Amino acid sequence: MGSTKTSLILCFLGFLFLDSLLFCSAYNVHHYSFLLRETNFTRLCTTKSMFTVNGQWPGPTIHVRKGDKAFVNVHNNGDYGVTIHWHGVKQPKNPWSDGPENITQCPIKPGKNFTYEVIFSDEEGTLWWHAHSDWSRATIHGAIVILPEIGKTYPFPKPYAEQVLILAEWFNGDVKELIDEATSTGGDPTPSNAYALNGQPGFPNNCSNETSFRFPVQYGKTYLLRLVNAGMNEEMFFGIAKHNITVVAQDAAYIKPITTSYIMITPGQTMDILVTANQAPSYYYMAASPFFDSSAPYDTTNTSAILQYTGTYTIPTTIPYPTLPNVTDKAAADNFTTRIRSLASAEHPVYVPKNVTTRIFITVSVNQIVCANASCGGPSGNRLSASLNNISFVTPSTDVLQAYYKSLPNVFDKDFPNLPPYKFNFTGDVGNNTLYPSLGTKARLINYGDVVEIVYQGTNVGNAENHPMHLHGFSFFLVGTGYGNFGLTNSTKTYNLIDPPEVNTIGVPKNGWAAIRFVANNPGVWFMHCHLERHASWGMDTVLIVKNGPTEETSIRPPPANLPICS
Ligand SMILES: *[C@@H]1O[C@H](CO)[C@@H](O)[C@H](O)[C@H]1NC(C)=O
Ligand SMILES: *[C@@H]1O[C@H](CO)[C@@H](O)[C@H](O)[C@H]1NC(C)=O
Ligand SMILES: *[C@@H]1O[C@H](CO)[C@@H](O)[C@H](O)[C@H]1NC(C)=O
Ligand SMILES: *[C@@H]1O[C@H](CO)[C@@H](O)[C@H](O)[C@H]1NC(C)=O
Ligand SMILES: *[C@@H]1O[C@H](CO)[C@@H](O)[C@H](O)[C@H]1NC(C)=O
Ligand SMILES: *[C@@H]1O[C@H](CO)[C@@H](O)[C@H](O)[C@H]1NC(C)=O
Ligand SMILES: *[C@@H]1O[C@H](CO)[C@@H](O)[C@H](O)[C@H]1NC(C)=O
Ligand SMILES: *[C@@H]1O[C@H](CO)[C@@H](O)[C@H](O)[C@H]1NC(C)=O
Ligand SMILES: *[C@@H]1O[C@H](CO)[C@@H](O)[C@H](O)[C@H]1NC(C)=O
Ligand SMILES: *[C@@H]1O[C@H](CO)[C@@H](O)[C@H](O)[C@H]1NC(C)=O
Ligand SMILES: *[C@@H]1O[C@H](CO)[C@@H](O)[C@H](O)[C@H]1NC(C)=O
Ligand SMILES: *[C@@H]1O[C@H](CO)[C@@H](O)[C@H](O)[C@H]1NC(C)=O
Ligand SMILES: [Cu+2]
Numbered sequence: 001m002g003s004t005k006t007s008l009i010l011c012f013l014g015f016l017f018l019d020s021l022l023f024c025s026a027y028n029v030h031h032y033s034f035l036l037r038e039t040n041f042t043r044l045c046t047t048k049s050m051f052t053v054n055g056q057w058p059g060p061t062i063h064v065r066k067g068d069k070a071f072v073n074v075h076n077n078g079d080y081g082v083t084i085h086w087h088g089v090k091q092p093k094n095p096w097s098d099g100p101e102n103i104t105q106c107p108i109k110p111g112k113n114f115t116y117e118v119i120f121s122d123e124e125g126t127l128w129w130h131a132h133s134d135w136s137r138a139t140i141h142g143a144i145v146i147l148p149e150i151g152k153t154y155p156f157p158k159p160y161a162e163q164v165l166i167l168a169e170w171f172n173g174d175v176k177e178l179i180d181e182a183t184s185t186g187g188d189p190t191p192s193n194a195y196a197l198n199g200q201p202g203f204p205n206n207c208s209n210e211t212s213f214r215f216p217v218q219y220g221k222t223y224l225l226r227l228v229n230a231g232m233n234e235e236m237f238f239g240i241a242k243h244n245i246t247v248v249a250q251d252a253a254y255i256k257p258i259t260t261s262y263i264m265i266t267p268g269q270t271m272d273i274l275v276t277a278n279q280a281p282s283y284y285y286m287a288a289s290p291f292f293d294s295s296a297p298y299d300t301t302n303t304s305a306i307l308q309y310t311g312t313y314t315i316p317t318t319i320p321y322p323t324l325p326n327v328t329d330k331a332a333a334d335n336f337t338t339r340i341r342s343l344a345s346a347e348h349p350v351y352v353p354k355n356v357t358t359r360i361f362i363t364v365s366v367n368q369i370v371c372a373n374a375s376c377g378g379p380s381g382n383r384l385s386a387s388l389n390n391i392s393f394v395t396p397s398t399d400v401l402q403a404y405y406k407s408l409p410n411v412f413d414k415d416f417p418n419l420p421p422y423k424f425n426f427t428g429d430v431g432n433n434t435l436y437p438s439l440g441t442k443a444r445l446i447n448y449g450d451v452v453e454i455v456y457q458g459t460n461v462g463n464a465e466n467h468p469m470h471l472h473g474f475s476f477f478l479v480g481t482g483y484g485n486f487g488l489t490n491s492t493k494t495y496n497l498i499d500p501p502e503v504n505t506i507g508v509p510k511n512g513w514a515a516i517r518f519v520a521n522n523p524g525v526w527f528m529h530c531h532l533e534r535h536a537s538w539g540m541d542t543v544l545i546v547k548n549g550p551t552e553e554t555s556i557r558p559p560p561a562n563l564p565i566c567s
Pocket of ligand 1: 040048
């Protein structure tokens with residue numbers, strides 16, 4: 001329903017010395033229709049109308065093969081404007097279809113439609129799509145499954161079957177009202193009322209036992225779970241009772257298999273996980289619980305689904321529940337995340353950039369803005385804010401891409417700095433001099449082909465927390481992470497330049513740092529932000545603009561017809 005497929009053969013005539021060679025590669029073009037509309041849902045015995053794609057929560061899965069292309073026509077029948085982002089799809093030269101509101105396009109208004117051209121390149125595994133306007137992604141999201149090219153196989157034995165599993169958050173109230181309310185008071189938004197797996201909170205949430213998502217498995221078979229953390233504000237642990245799980249990919253790039261009893265996944269991340277049904281046929285809970293270490297309010301519940309063996313057996317009166325780490329157990333989180341390595345090996349080396357030409361050091365902070373007469377709902381009557389290099393991002397009302405492409409003035413500045421304005425003991429006892437950010441719409445221009453290293457330095461300003469930083473338009477090598485202050489001499493010594501994972505979202509540890517590298521080979525306007533929605537709304541965002549290279553092949557494509565109009 002709502003999707004069709006056609007095949008194209010793309011041929012290049014290449015000349016190699018005296019021989020001419022014809023290269024052909026086949027790829028498929030897929031067409032999807034997304035109708036955005038309000039739909040009633042009942043969870044936790046509460047019924048509400050919510051904004052969805054095709055009336056589904058989670059929304060439809062997009063299925064492609066590596067290197068394919070998808071045209072997705074999004075028609076908005078809702079009450080307010082919205083955009084869609086294809087999270088982790090690099091979209092070579094095509095920022096026009098990337099989606100973040102007022103960064104690469106203005107919203108698709110009610111009654112209007114826009115067709116996204118989603119261009120896949122080297123991604124393979126699981127990604128996802130989501131609304132990129134205010135908090136509408138809470139209900140507007142779905143998975144993207146990218147299979148190997150025809151004739152190619154997974155780098156692990158073919159699983160018997162596959163299942164998308166989406167972790168999300170259910171709010172009893174209207175999500176738009178909730179964030180509008182928090183924005184008007186300046187206080188913390190109300191946390192969600194439950195997490196959900198494939199749209200169902202499951203045991204032990206109220207009114208949820210009977211509707212748990214159930215995944216039927218056959219004894220002896222191995223399954224591939226494609227797990228997406230579409231949650232809004234919390235990193236999560238996930239595990240399956242009495243079953244080990246083996247993680248084989250993250251963010252649509254394969255990794256060396258990690259066998260574990262639990263994982264930690266941040267909002268924005270995706271993981272491909274093998275599980276073998278090798279226990280006594282029965283019911284087993286798969287569950288997720290928050291990993292959150294901050295004084296901010298958060299959703300303290302757990303969500304579960306049921307791994308249900310097929311066959312005849314006595315249904316257990318007590319279903320085994322997985323043991324997941326404590327909510328603040330960062331050693332447990334690190335124990336998993338520090339094991340993640342790309343598939344690179346001596347036989348199959350991966351080029352990790354070594355000759356850095358552009359270094360950007362970014363402090364990542366939660367801040368406050370002073371309100372007259374302490375009239376706001378945050379600490380000390382202040383307004384909660386957040387920043388990168390002490391600049392709290394202000395969303396413009398004309399998109400940055402259009403302004404850049406057409407050289408429109410007064411939309412954004414090009415002076416996002418390489419360093420924070422003050423040097424201090426970032427993770428120590430910080431005073432108030434860094435509590436208050438400056439405001440601005442600042443982008444960092446990068447030359448085509450630059451070898452970029454970005455160090456994200458978490459700070460103890462305001463409220464120290466983990467920050468899952470996400471960059472559009474690229475996947476990057478995570479070359480290092482650590483606690484405390486980053487130091488160019490001591491921290492770079494700990495880098496992994498052999499087999500670092502290649503990802504699009506990285507959890508910067510609380511009061512720690514993370515270093516990433518990438519080659520700026522994708523011209524465009526690319527949003528970079530914390531994937532905790534609270535922080536993104538408060539200004540923990542900036543824009544990287546990769547300039548055109550010397551040729552058409554290295555330049556931004558012309559804009560599509562019918563881009564939504566800003567107003
Ligand atoms: C949604 O639910 C509300 C009340 O809960 C009801 O008034 C409304 O008619 C429902 N809408 C649809 C489309 O079912
Ligand atoms: C479950 O419902 C009861 C009664 O309405 C309520 O008191 C309780 O807080 C709810 N529990 C959760 C976890 O929502
Ligand atoms: C849900 O399941 C749990 C565990 O089996 C049980 O304790 C609880 O009473 C059930 N709740 C309902 C409403 O059936
Ligand atoms: C899980 O893996 C550990 C370590 O390899 C192993 O000791 C344990 O027996 C495994 N458990 C199951 C249920 O397979
Ligand atoms: C988690 O750890 C904290 C601090 O050690 C402790 O206070 C809390 O009770 C623990 N929570 C659970 C659910 O075990
Ligand atoms: C990491 O997990 C392994 C296997 O569960 C355990 O043996 C080890 O002690 C853990 N390490 C830390 C630092 O928690
Ligand atoms: C490293 O980059 C610099 C600046 O672009 C360049 O001059 C130098 O030749 C490069 N070195 C290597 C080994 O690529
Ligand atoms: C984006 O710009 C439009 C005007 O073009 C404005 O109505 C909307 O509020 C802006 N969005 C955000 C998140 O600022
Ligand atoms: C920075 O702060 C940390 C935590 O308070 C402290 O342990 C460390 O000594 C401080 N470093 C310096 C250079 O003052
Ligand atoms: C920092 O600012 C807060 C108000 O935002 C105030 O309560 C506190 O006393 C200040 N601390 C210092 C050390 O100035
Ligand atoms: C690394 O260097 C930085 C900057 O000099 C320093 O603040 C930090 O404490 C050092 N870290 C370690 C682990 O030595
Ligand atoms: C979609 O938008 C285009 C203009 O952007 C318009 O011509 C077309 O009629 C619209 N289609 C629908 C089904 O509304
Ligand atoms: Cu954050």
